[in-house]
Every structure is written in C-alpha cells, then in structure tokens.
Amino acid sequence: KKRDEFEDILEERRQSSDLRYAMKCYTPVIYKGLSACKPSAIKNSVLQSEQVQYVIKQLSKEMGESADIIQEEATEILDEMGHNLHIGAIRFFAFSLSKIFKRLFQRVCVNEEGIQKLQQAIQEHPVVLLPSHRSYIDFLMLSYLLYTYDLALPVIAAGMDFLGMKIVGELLRRSGAFFMRRSFGGNRLYWAVFAEYVKTMLRNGYAPIEFFLEGTRSRTSKTLTPKFGLLSIVMEPFFKREVFDTYLVPISISYERILEESLYAYELLGVPKPKESTSGLLKARKILSDNFGSIHVYFGQPVSLRTLASGRINRCPYNLVPRHLPQRLSEDIQEFVTDVAYKMELLQIENMVLSPWVLIASVLLQNLPAIDFDVLVEKTLWLKGITQVFGGFFEWPDNLCANKAVTSSLALHTNIVSLVNGQVVLNDMGIEDGATEELIFKQALSILMCGAYRNQLLNVFVRPSLVAVALQMTQSFRKEEIYNCFNFLRNMFSDEFIFFPGIALKDFEEGCFLLTKCDVIQVTPQEILVTEKGNSAASFLAAMFRPFMEGYQIICRYLSKETKETFTEKQFILGIRNFAFQLLETGSTQCYEVLSSDLQKNALAAFVRLNVMKKMKITSGLTYTVNKEALSKTEEMFESQIPKRKLVTARL
Amino acid sequence: RQEILKWNGWGYNDSKFIFNKKGQAEFTGKRYRLSGMVLPILKEWMEKTLGASLEHKITSRTSLNISDVPPSIVNEEFLQDLRATKISYSREAEDRVFRAHGHCLHEILVLREGMFKRIPDIVVWPDCHDDVVKIVELASKHNLCIIPFGGGTSVSSALECPADERRTIVSLDTSQMNRILWIDERNLTAHIEAGIIGQDLERQLGESGYCTGHEPDSMEFSSLGGWVATRASGMKKNIYGNIEDLVVHIKMVTPRGVIEKGCQVPRMSTGPDIHHFIMGSEGTLGVVTEVTIKIRPTPEYQKYGSVVFPNFERGVACLREIAKQRCAPASIRLVDNAQFQFGHALKPQVASIFTSFLDGLKKFYITKFKGFDPNELCVATLLFEGDREKVLQHEKQVYDIAAKFGGLAAGEDNGQRGYMLTFVIAYLRDLGLDYYVIGESFETSVPWDRVIDLCRNVKERIVRECKEKGVQFAPFSTCRVTQTYDAGACVYFYFAFNYRGISDPIHVYEQIETAAREEILANGGSLSHHHGVGKLRKQWMKESISDVGLGMLKSVKAYVDPNNIFGNRNLL
Numbered sequence A: 001k002k003r004d005e006f007e008d009i010l011e012e013r014r015q016s017s018d019l020r021y022a023m024k025c026y027t028p029v030i031y032k033g034l035s036a037c038k039p040s041a042i043k044n045s046v047l048q049s050e051q052v053q054y055v056i057k058q059l060s061k062e063m064g065e066s067a068d069i070i071q072e073e074a075t076e077i078l079d080e081m082g083h084n085l086h087i088g089a090i091r092f093f094a095f096s097l098s099k100i101f102k103r104l105f106q107r108v109c110v111n112e113e114g115i116q117k118l119q120q121a122i123q124e125h126p127v128v129l130l131p132s133h134r135s136y137i138d139f140l141m142l143s144y145l146l147y148t149y150d151l152a153l154p155v156i157a158a159g160m161d162f163l164g165m166k167i168v169g170e171l172l173r174r175s176g177a178f179f180m181r182r183s184f185g186g187n188r189l190y191w192a193v194f195a196e197y198v199k200t201m202l203r204n205g206y207a208p209i210e211f212f213l214e215g216t217r218s219r220t221s222k223t224l225t226p227k228f229g230l231l232s233i234v235m236e237p238f239f240k241r242e243v244f245d246t247y248l249v250p251i252s253i254s255y256e257r258i259l260e261e262s263l264y265a266y267e268l269l270g271v272p273k274p275k276e277s278t279s280g281l282l283k284a285r286k287i288l289s290d291n292f293g294s295i296h297v298y299f300g301q302p303v304s305l306r307t308l309a310s311g312r313i314n315r316c317p318y319n320l321v322p323r324h325l326p327q328r329l330s331e332d333i334q335e336f337v338t339d340v341a342y343k344m345e346l347l348q349i350e351n352m353v354l355s356p357w358v359l360i361a362s363v364l365l366q367n368l369p370a371i372d373f374d375v376l377v378e379k380t381l382w383l384k385g386i387t388q389v390f391g392g393f394f395e396w397p398d399n400l401c402a403n404k405a406v407t408s409s410l411a412l413h414t415n416i417v418s419l420v421n422g423q424v425v426l427n428d429m430g431i432e433d434g435a436t437e438e439l440i441f442k443q444a445l446s447i448l449m450c451g452a453y454r455n456q457l458l459n460v461f462v463r464p465s466l467v468a469v470a471l472q473m474t475q476s477f478r479k480e481e482i483y484n485c486f487n488f489l490r491n492m493f494s495d496e497f498i499f500f501p502g503i504a505l506k507d508f509e510e511g512c513f514l515l516t517k518c519d520v521i522q523v524t525p526q527e528i529l530v531t532e533k534g535n536s537a538a539s540f541l542a543a544m545f546r547p548f549m550e551g552y553q554i555i556c557r558y559l560s561k562e563t564k565e566t567f568t569e570k571q572f573i574l575g576i577r578n579f580a581f582q583l584l585e586t587g588s589t590q591c592y593e594v595l596s597s598d599l600q601k602n603a604l605a606a607f608v609r610l611n612v613m614k615k616m617k618i619t620s621g622l623t624y625t626v627n628k629e630a631l632s633k634t635e636e637m638f639e640s641q642i643p644k645r646k647l648v649t650a651r652l
Numbered sequence B: 001r002q003e004i005l006k007w008n009g010w011g012y013n014d015s016k017f018i019f020n021k022k023g024q025a026e027f028t029g030k031r032y033r034l035s036g037m038v039l040p041i042l043k044e045w046m047e048k049t050l051g052a053s054l055e056h057k058i059t060s061r062t063s064l065n066i067s068d069v070p071p072s073i074v075n076e077e078f079l080q081d082l083r084a085t086k087i088s089y090s091r092e093a094e095d096r097v098f099r100a101h102g103h104c105l106h107e108i109l110v111l112r113e114g115m116f117k118r119i120p121d122i123v124v125w126p127d128c129h130d131d132v133v134k135i136v137e138l139a140s141k142h143n144l145c146i147i148p149f150g151g152g153t154s155v156s157s158a159l160e161c162p163a164d165e166r167r168t169i170v171s172l173d174t175s176q177m178n179r180i181l182w183i184d185e186r187n188l189t190a191h192i193e194a195g196i197i198g199q200d201l202e203r204q205l206g207e208s209g210y211c212t213g214h215e216p217d218s219m220e221f222s223s224l225g226g227w228v229a230t231r232a233s234g235m236k237k238n239i240y241g242n243i244e245d246l247v248v249h250i251k252m253v254t255p256r257g258v259i260e261k262g263c264q265v266p267r268m269s270t271g272p273d274i275h276h277f278i279m280g281s282e283g284t285l286g287v288v289t290e291v292t293i294k295i296r297p298t299p300e301y302q303k304y305g306s307v308v309f310p311n312f313e314r315g316v317a318c319l320r321e322i323a324k325q326r327c328a329p330a331s332i333r334l335v336d337n338a339q340f341q342f343g344h345a346l347k348p349q350v351a352s353i354f355t356s357f358l359d360g361l362k363k364f365y366i367t368k369f370k371g372f373d374p375n376e377l378c379v380a381t382l383l384f385e386g387d388r389e390k391v392l393q394h395e396k397q398v399y400d401i402a403a404k405f406g407g408l409a410a411g412e413d414n415g416q417r418g419y420m421l422t423f424v425i426a427y428l429r430d431l432g433l434d435y436y437v438i439g440e441s442f443e444t445s446v447p448w449d450r451v452i453d454l455c456r457n458v459k460e461r462i463v464r465e466c467k468e469k470g471v472q473f474a475p476f477s478t479c480r481v482t483q484t485y486d487a488g489a490c491v492y493f494y495f496a497f498n499y500r501g502i503s504d505p506i507h508v509y510e511q512i513e514t515a516a517r518e519e520i521l522a523n524g525g526s527l528s529h530h531h532g533v534g535k536l537r538k539q540w541m542k543e544s545i546s547d548v549g550l551g552m553l554k555s556v557k558a559y560v561d562p563n564n565i566f567g568n569r570n571l572l
C-alpha cells in the first residue's frame, strides 16, 4: 500500500517569526455553496428551525410549560454550546501554540498530499473530520495545522469538561470549538438543539465539522470502539438529501510519546483523574515540558458518503415523513451508520504511524524484567519486518540503523525504561523482594504505560495473532476447528479491538493470509500447519495478546467465585481489583494488565453481550447478575489453552 | 399529416435549426415566430456550453432504407376479415416505421442510424368508435396485438413494439377519428373523438368561442386520446386543470367490451372512479374512442409577464408563496440560471419583441443597482388569462408577492419569448444530434420543501455521472419549475452532453438517465408527473406504488384483457 510522504511543519516555525506567522493573511478556501453568515445568524436559524420549534412545541404540550420558557432554555443551551469564530483568538492560538509545540515536540509531520485533497474536498461538499483521539493535543494540533495550511478551521464537538477551564474554554470557543455535554441522553431539548446546530453548520458548509468517533481519549492507545450518535447526526443531511454528498475524512494522529501517558496509567488503575482545570493543564505542561518526540498527522483520503451509501439505503422512510420531524433511524440505516463508523476507524488505524518504540515496548513486555540491548535490537528489527508484512506504517528512514533507532527511542522514554549495564530494564520491575501492594501498583504503572505503546500494534496484528492464539488453543490442524476458536476470540474481544461487523470469516482468512505471507503457517483446503521456522513467530504473536487472554480468564475466575447475586459496575471493578492484587501478591499471575479498568469494562461489556452476564436497570442504576452456566462454558473455552503444550509443528 | 412531419426528428419538415452559409444558426420555415430568423449567439453558446464545434458534423441518412425494415407479417384470414370492414389500412414500410416509435432520444437515434428490431406489421385507420369495436373484435378472434397510436409524441418508450412479440402487431392510428361530435353550451362540455390533435381541437372550438385550455407543450402533435392514456398535464392547468380534471366522460373499447359511465355528471360516488383505471392506462387496456371534456369561453384577455429573481432559491420561495395564496396565474414557470442563459442564446438578430432584457439599461440596472449576479439570477415567466380588469388586478397581486422575494418585473416580452421557446426547443435536439450532442428532458413532481434540494442534487448527479462515465465536456444540466400545486411542484429537467470521444454514447446516456431518476426518487420526487411510465420507467413501478398496488393494476388488466391483445407492455 502506497502512502504519502510527510513534511515537518515545525521546521519552518523554527526558522521564521511566530508573530508574523500568527498575523499572516488568512483566507481559507470555502465550500462552493456557502452562504456566508455570522455565528449569530446561525444561532438564530437553529433556534427558529422547524426541527427545534417542533420539539419545543412538543415539550411545551407535554409539560404544560409555556413555549417561551422552553425557547429561553434552548437559547441558553445554544449559547453554552455555540462556537464563535474570532480571528483574534485564532491568531493568539497560532502564536502560543507555535511556542508550545516547538518546545514539546521535535517534529510535527503532515502528509501534504492529504491536505491538498482536503482542500479540494472542502470546496466540493461539506466535510467531516474524524481524527483519532489520544490526547488533548489532538484538536489543538488539527486546528493549528489547518490554520497553517490556510484551510477553514473546523468546528469541534468537544466534551463539556473543557468549560471548567475558564480562559482556555473561552479561547477555544472563540477559535471555533463548540461544546456538547458528555451525556445528555434524556434531554430531548438539548439533543434537538445540538443536532440541529451541527446539521446547520454542515448544510451551510460553514466550516468542517470535527469530532472524535472514539468519543473520548483512548487511555490505552488502542482505538476505542466507535460511538454512533454524532456520526448519525452528520450523516442525516445526506440521508435526507439536504446535501448532495458529505466527505468523511479519517485522520490518524500518532504520538511518539503521549503527553498524558502517566496520567492515563493512573486513571486505568483507578486513581481518580484530576479535573481538567486550566491550572492542572498548565502544571502538567510544566512538569512534562521535556521531549515528546515526533507527531505524525495523516490526513486520509476523503471518503464520499454517497459512494458508501450507494445501493445500501432504502430511501422510503425519509420520503414519507416531513424531514423536520425527529425520526428513529431505521434498522438498515443504523447498520449502515455502524459500518461506516467501523470503516472510518479502520482507516484511521491503517494510517497510524508506528514508531520504533512501539516495537521495543512489545518485545520488552515479553522479556520482563530486562533484555540484553543487542537482543532487543535484533528482535525489534525482526518484529519490524513482520509488522510491515501486516501493513503497519513506519516512518523509519532506510538509512537509520536499528541501533540508533533503539537508542534514541530509549532516550525518549527514560521514564519507562532504562539502560543498565547493557540491559534494557523496565523501570520498577527489577526489584525482586517484598511484593507489597505499593510495589505492585508501581510495577503495574510501568507495565500499563509500556503496554499503551505495545497496544498501538495490536489492531494491526489482531487478525493474524488471533489465528496464532487459536492454533495454540485448539492444538489442531483442522481449519474448521481453528476458525471456530478464532471466531470465539473475535466475539469475545470485539470491544477490545476493532473488527468490521459481520465478517469473521474474512478476518480469519486475512489472518491466515498474512501468516502465510511471512511463512509462519501453511494453509491447505482443510488444514492449517505451523511451519518449523514459524514456530517462534507464532508464539510471539500469540503472546502479544496473552494479557487479554489471561485478564479475561482471571475475570472469569473471579466471577465464578463471586457470591453476591447482583452487583454494580463499581462493585465489580473493585472486586476484581482486590482479587487481582491478591493473585499478583502471591505471584500466581504476572498479568498486571488485568488491573486496567479499561480491560475490566471491556470484559464486562463482552460478557453482557455474550449473555454470560445480565444487565438490569433498577431505579438506582445498573446492576449485573452472572449466568453461571454460560460462565463455566466460557471458562472452559479459555482453559483449553492450558496446560500450555508446545505448538504442533508441521513436519516439512 | 405524415407527409408534413419529419420521419426522423421532431415536428414539421419545414421547421428546423440549421447553420447557414455564414455559420450562423437559423430557424427555417414560416410556422413559428422564430421562423426565418438568424440566431447569432447560439453557435457560441453551443461551443462554450457543450463543447460542440461546427467542424464535427454527422450527416445522418436522409431517407428510410426500406430494405432494413422488418417485413410485414399478417395472416391472410385476418386481412380478408379486415377488408370486409372497409377500414383503411396499410402495410407500407414508411407507414409502419412512422408508428413504431415516440420521441425518446434512443428512438430518434435508431431512426437516424439503425432500425427497430420490431415494428407494427400493419397500420389501421378506424374512422369512428364502431370501427374500433370491429378491429378489437378481429384482433381477439385472430389473436393479434394492438398498439393504439395517437399523435406519436410519447416520451416513455410507450409506442415501441416489444421485440419478442410473435403475434401480428396492429398499429391502431386514431387520427381519422378527429371530429367534434357535439358541443353542449349549457353544461359547457364537448363530446369529441379521441384522435383529434390538440391544436385542431383548440382551433375548432375557438370558432365557436370556446376552448378546453388544455395545452401540453406537445399540443401541436399530441391527441386527446393520448392525453387521456398518459394522464397528460397542460401548461394552463392552474385555470383549466389537468386532463383528469377536464374529462367528464370517457368511452373506451376493450377486449371485454366497451367501458363507460352511464351519465355525464360533474362528480359521483360510485366506488373507485373507473376513469382512473383508464387515465394513465397507456394503451394497455383498450382504445379511448370518445371523450366528453369541459370547455370554457375563450378568455377575453391574455397577458404575458416575467420576473427576475436574484437566485433560484428566492424564486422557488416566491412560487411557493403564490401557490399558498392560491393566486397562481394560468401559467407560472421558473427557469434556473443555466436555462435563462440558454434562452438568451436563442435571441434572434432582429430587434423586435425579442430584445432581451439583459440588453442595455436594464442589464445595467439589474446587475449594478440591484446587485443581481448574472450567473445566479433566474427568471419566472407568467401568463395571465381572463377578463381584462381581473387580469390586471391579478397581475398586481402576483408582482407584489414577487417583490417580497426580491423579484423584479422584467416585462411582457420576456414572458412571451419564454413560452414561444418551449415550442421550438424540441426542434433543437435534432440540431444537436448533427453535432455529437445528445439531449433529453424528464420531469417529476415533488413536495415544496424538497424542490430546491431535488433540483440541486439531480443536476449535480448528472454532472457527476457524466464525469465518471468519461464525458469530456461538462454537460448542460438545467431545470425549471413548471407547475405549482398546493402541496408541491412539477420540475422539468433538460440535460445534454457532447459525446465526442465516447464509444457507446447511447449506453452512457441511458446510465445517466437512470442515475438521474434514482436521484429524483431518493429526493422524494415521483416517477413521473405527466410523461408516464411506458417501458422506460417500468423498473421503478413497484417501489412507486407498492406490491399490492401493482397487483391491483395487474388484476384489472387480467380481467379487461385476458389475452393481452393490448400487448404494448407498458406500465406493468
């Protein structure tokens, strides 16, 4: 697969005046059908729209409240939400972000071809930007880039928790961000105003809309399963043919070192996250104002929604009801939205740049507590080869020798690893004695931080790796049996990794194909055989996913011991945490990652989805019960892997 | 009549667009106001808009190649029976080819450079209702296929013979049934034979001081029976109504017998209206032979008018308001900017009523003072009818509304010119065909709130499809709103493109037409407002009227015509 070249935009920033850059003439290209209007006019047209007025009338009828009062409320919502493009604020940001980015990052690399395509797209049809979400930097960076390339600044659907940050919040708003509440499930007025606001922006082609499919920053660096609400809002104008087409632009933002890395690890371990207050962010910046390496931003090919929808959408539902009435999405539209969301995330994943450090982290985690530097270099190179076969995307200049690459990676991540006497050691892991809770916590922190980098590889590896795991678990040659096991795993982990819905067989075949391509297996019509040479690779690939295998098993074991009839999510997480700490203390497991609340929540979702657990709504919230029978079946499926026999090797 | 009409194009032999020796476009003949005039800007428009060039000309054959024509196969017993009825008939190749088609693009292209796979074997000219009864009886007896033929202006492939029809195909030409049988001045109705052609009908009624007011753009050539059979719509429906509002009584000969109502009343509640099985039946159930239709005294006064709007959106909003206030003039049409510019290109050299308002002062006024963008503005043409005083009053009301939407009165001449153009515009396609330009029109009806979106999306879709299919010059893709209703509007599209460099233009053309129709349906538009379904749009019938709806129509067909004598296979 051919990918675009990158250009470092900081290079120019280091050579010319930031002030002049911030004051440059800024005349972005605009949508050809744009009817220019002020933010206040947009607000007004949202408020007066049939859609919002309809809901206001409905609510007024239902609650016996006067329509004026509800209208008032709608205005307030709109004010709280509304963006406000202010060139002054933009220039202020352009200036200060230049300073900050130059201090934090070595390079900010962008594929300029992608920018050109985006520029083209903006003129043709309304555009929706869909970046990956790993850091608060994401949307600052995107706006910064668009400004740099003289493109229209996006309006961003960002979480309301920014509003707590007084100055930054206001500045963000003035630079185009708008805000949505994190949750407004029940509030119909909020939903109506919000949806109409987004759609008005889109229909007018006022500016690109930007939001995060993942909904929130991924704390684990794994792509989170998509949220569909915003996506279905931005798709609606096309469904109703209010616009001819809409471009969806997947954007992959990869960080060599994530600003919030340790913060995330704390969060995953259940240390409550500091409220996102301005001073907090500033302090964080101060502490972390060391080197964060490079950022790569890859603007994917704009995807035409019309092309995606062709032949898939039955138009009838939208023809038979006035378009301003709120309408439940039909099943096939819901399915379509889901598919598009997954497709976009897969495109994000495809264009994520992987750093050498990601390979190092993966190797290191299989060689704890320490590994010989030379061996590490060798294995890193080996893994790089495989990753490339699997379609992984590296920015690794041909002439950069592995030794150097590894050395500079280690230098960048001294908070996680250190080089001691020719040995690369994961910090806090060397200490042998006294498995106290505090030590375990420290070790878990290191492992989760390191894991977050390994995780960047997982979505590239998941298909072939799960085939390798299935081979290991079934101890069989028979393709069918292996496929069944693969399918079980794919189902189990579909909250953990990104699988396009409903194509298990295709995923399996792709996994097999990739393993064949790097000579790990041989496939015949009926059988799958691991080659002699491929044995170690297969083990490595399977082991990459061991934390998840073991983590889920531990949770199974915990659940089978659980005596309470019903419990809440909080109780569940607390229970597992205690259980896992015990296991780690006694040394009966090394699976620190089971402490990650992300893994715990995904497992919970998976178990509910697979009917191992049942979710019930009661007045005080959600509770769960365990279906013991289904649980023991699932346990069995997992257990078949143990005892760990050697992989069957084909005699060749 | 056949003698004075083109055999391979639209309209009268003597009327056509040509490029004269000086390389200027000219419209020949004497029939129309545009006839004999030179149109200096047309050439440039064709070059600029369509990338056509005078150097690249196709010369199509000048006459029919008789040897290509499929033979006439008619069994002798039927011929004997037919002769006994004294009904005139013909098996000449020219007569049969003339009735083998309507005026879809692909049909005209076949005439110019190919031959139909199947054409009628015989043409019959019944003289009256009873003749039709005899022909239908004979057809049933000998198991033949009848295809009624009115004016031949169909644009839905309705007249095309199914290629795999094995039976003898009889083209039943209604042109000899063209008398006004009586006029009832007390009830203001007239009883008329179905073969009468629109312009003859209006002329003859006019002699008695009446009119029907039904004026489809094809009225020079289309027939009363054809209107009923296709559910036609006339330009002045705002005053007179569409065909379904106009008919009071219909007589139709079917293989089961004659169907008609027992009285001639304005309305009745006797179950579903059987007229609605007949109207739009497209020749699949029987032959409409006689129709009682409403007539009106010829209006005392007619006045044209026009309004310029800054853009299409404002224009549509204005039409919507006029429809809301139910004060639409006899006709009101809104053309988009591209069509407005096209109209400009048809401006003749001689300064007369044709002076365009884009000229001189007015242009200056509109673009400079009112800030209208010449590439955005669009124009509505109006036709008022009635007694003088009321017309003037009505006119003021409409212009007042228009002013609220930024509309600027732009004179009578422009209005009149606009309507005149609709009659000659059909001739233009033949000119295009000589220069690698193919074009077609199609129409739909759509709720008011979707008019703008539909127009924009369909035009854009055409442009996009052309690009994707390798059409090298951007197509001419334009629309106008031609009718207003309480709940929506009728929209009419033209599109044309230059096919130089494309190996299979007709296939590409068909794909684009299909895509455009898909787009219309996806935008909440109908399959057809007045052209009908024929065979061209059959594929979307199910989705248009549901499975059960289709089943209902099929069961009517099965009862009325169990042996499929009327086997043109339209509609179902």
Ligand SMILES: Cc1cc2nc3c(=O)[nH]c(=O)nc-3n(C[C@H](O)[C@H](O)[C@H](O)COP(=O)(O)OP(=O)(O)OC[C@H]3O[C@@H](n4cnc5c(N)ncnc54)[C@H](O)[C@@H]3O)c2cc1C
Pocket: B102, B103, B147, B148, B149, B150, B151, B152, B153, B154, B155, B158, B159, B174, B194, B195, B215, B216, B217, B218, B221, B222, B223, B224, B225, B226, B227, B228, B229, B230, B231, B232, B233, B234, B235, B282, B283, B284, B286, B287, B288, B289, B426, B530, B531, B532, B568, B570
């Ligand atoms: C340039 C142009 C402009 C047009 N403008 C309009 C317009 O403004 N409004 C509009 O409604 N249409 C318009 N049309 C379409 C066409 O003129 C109409 O469909 C018209 O009603 C067809 O009448 P016809 O007599 O030409 O019928 P034909 O074309 O001869 O036949 C049409 C169909 O009706 C059947 N049929 C004809 N006569 C009878 C009969 N006596 N009994 C039973 N079945 C019969 C035929 O079998 C065939 O299926 C236009 C077409 C062209 C080419």
